[in-house]
Amino acid sequence: MTRQQRLVLVIAILGSFVAFLDGSVVNVALPAIMRDLGGGLATQQWVVDAYLLTLGSLILVAGSLSDLFGRVRILMAGLIGFAITSLLCAVAPTDIFLTVSRGLQGIAGALLVPSSLALIISTFPKEGQGKAIGSWTAWTGISFIIGPLVGGFLVDAISWRWIFAINLLPIAVTIFLLKLLERPEQTKQATAIDTLGAVLCAAGLGGPVFALIEQPRYGWGSPLIYLPLVLGALLLAAFVYYEWRNPRPMLPLSLFNVRNFSVGNVATLAIYGALSIATFLIVIFLQQVVGFSAFRAGLALLPTTIIMFLLSPRVGALAGKFGPRAFMGVGPIIAGCGFLLMLRTGAHVDYWTQLLPGVLVFALGLSTTVAPLTAAILGDVESKHAGVASAVNNAVARIAGLITVAVVGVITGPHLDLRGFHRALIVTAAMIMIGGVISATGIVNRKKPVTKVV
Numbered sequence: 001m002t003r004q005q006r007l008v009l010v011i012a013i014l015g016s017f018v019a020f021l022d023g024s025v026v027n028v029a030l031p032a033i034m035r036d037l038g039g040g041l042a043t044q045q046w047v048v049d050a051y052l053l054t055l056g057s058l059i060l061v062a063g064s065l066s067d068l069f070g071r072v073r074i075l076m077a078g079l080i081g082f083a084i085t086s087l088l089c090a091v092a093p094t095d096i097f098l099t100v101s102r103g104l105q106g107i108a109g110a111l112l113v114p115s116s117l118a119l120i121i122s123t124f125p126k127e128g129q130g131k132a133i134g135s136w137t138a139w140t141g142i143s144f145i146i147g148p149l150v151g152g153f154l155v156d157a158i159s160w161r162w163i164f165a166i167n168l169l170p171i172a173v174t175i176f177l178l179k180l181l182e183r184p185e186q187t188k189q190a191t192a193i194d195t196l197g198a199v200l201c202a203a204g205l206g207g208p209v210f211a212l213i214e215q216p217r218y219g220w221g222s223p224l225i226y227l228p229l230v231l232g233a234l235l236l237a238a239f240v241y242y243e244w245r246n247p248r249p250m251l252p253l254s255l256f257n258v259r260n261f262s263v264g265n266v267a268t269l270a271i272y273g274a275l276s277i278a279t280f281l282i283v284i285f286l287q288q289v290v291g292f293s294a295f296r297a298g299l300a301l302l303p304t305t306i307i308m309f310l311l312s313p314r315v316g317a318l319a320g321k322f323g324p325r326a327f328m329g330v331g332p333i334i335a336g337c338g339f340l341l342m343l344r345t346g347a348h349v350d351y352w353t354q355l356l357p358g359v360l361v362f363a364l365g366l367s368t369t370v371a372p373l374t375a376a377i378l379g380d381v382e383s384k385h386a387g388v389a390s391a392v393n394n395a396v397a398r399i400a401g402l403i404t405v406a407v408v409g410v411i412t413g414p415h416l417d418l419r420g421f422h423r424a425l426i427v428t429a430a431m432i433m434i435g436g437v438i439s440a441t442g443i444v445n446r447k448k449p450v451t452k453v454v
Contacts, residue, residue, distance in 0.1 A: 024147025054106030078111025148298025207232020263442035276401030316371035323445025331369030332436030338362025
């Protein structure tokens with residue numbers, strides 16, 4: 001690995017670290033936010049989904065911007081925007097202000113992840129991408145270790161508001177390293193930005209999300225629920241049609257002609273949807289139902305991120321050598337078994353005997369899945385489309401989380417209890433296992449070139 005490749009990898013890790021850290025920190029702080037600003041489960045859902053809504057719908061535009069104007073420029077803009085909006089979240093006086101600020105934060109976050117991954121894809125040769133992406137996965141996984149621990153400590157010792165302020169440190173370091181990067185920007189000229197596509201996507205997602213979150217309050221028969229649901233579905237259909245007819249779309253549908261890209265994104269929808277339900281509910285359940293402090297709840301999923309950190313680079317390298325199909329098929333099945341093991345939780349929860357075994361099994365399955373999944377999806381895409389391809393995959397992952405977090409109230413009811421938690425675990429296990437079946441039957445291993453001996 002050259003010096004520039006190492007620098008690019010560190011920058012990509014830190015750039016994505018900011019967005020991932022924010023997601024892992026917020027979940028553990030949701031009960032404290034609710035106590036301070038008011039609201040119930042719906043408020044907690046909106047704090048998460050306002051961010052995911054703008055992130056998921058605009059990340060496609062960000063991927064195009066990354067290809068158009070250069071990965072470094074877009075990454076820098078995202079870092080500055082994320083710093084400003086993090087401060088807005090930190091000083092939020094009401095739940096509505098916080099929700100709006102989270103939406104703005106999602107806009108900035110949309111610029112970070114696709115630009116970071118695109119830097120890796122455009123810098124590393126194909127034979128080295130699997131290992132590089134595995135390292136990116138492992139190191140960004142540290143955010144899931146630091147996030148709940150630091151976030152839980154800050155919530156218990158000071159205030160939930162500090163969970164947003166901590167974003168400023170990794171942002172400052174990343175900006176400094178970007179100044180040291182010496183590489184020509186790969187850009188495209190004279191290409192329009194798909195503004196109408198972005199509006200259709202955001203509005204199409206926003207309607208169903210509003211309906212799913214607010215349904216427990218108003219009921220399916222209310223026009224406040226079924227009208228946004230129907231209108232949103234129509235707008236999403238219009239978005240797909242518009243992108244199909246648009247000569248310069250933000251979502252090039254031709255990318256889905258690449259088999260691993262299309263199948264991998266369908267698997268992503270199921271796998272990351274399940275992960276979003278799990279990470280959202282487990283920390284809330286442990287605090288609001290079991291009575292854990294924010295810090296203890298943050299410790300609950302610590303084994304997952306430690307195991308991912310240790311295994312992801314090795315699994316990524318193995319997937320690069322033997323192909324991703326077996327890993328992507330087996331990993332989600334193992335992870336689903338981990339969720340089913342958590343059904344042993346009873347009225348008096350013992351973390352060590354009832355939750356930890358499931359967490360460990362889930363961690364093993366997730367570590368087997370994530371790096372091969374990312375490498376399979378992006379590995380067959382041309383380097384010039386790396387920005388938009390990584391943006392599509394990240395958009396699918398965020399949209400999966402957006403929808404599944406929105407539907408949590410439908411699964412658990414308006415108030416989370418033990419029975420609702422068990423129902424959510426069953427749904428989560430089924431979803432992630434479906435992702436494994438899709439991968440096992442649809443992903444193909446890339447054929448290695450044959451070397452001719454003369």
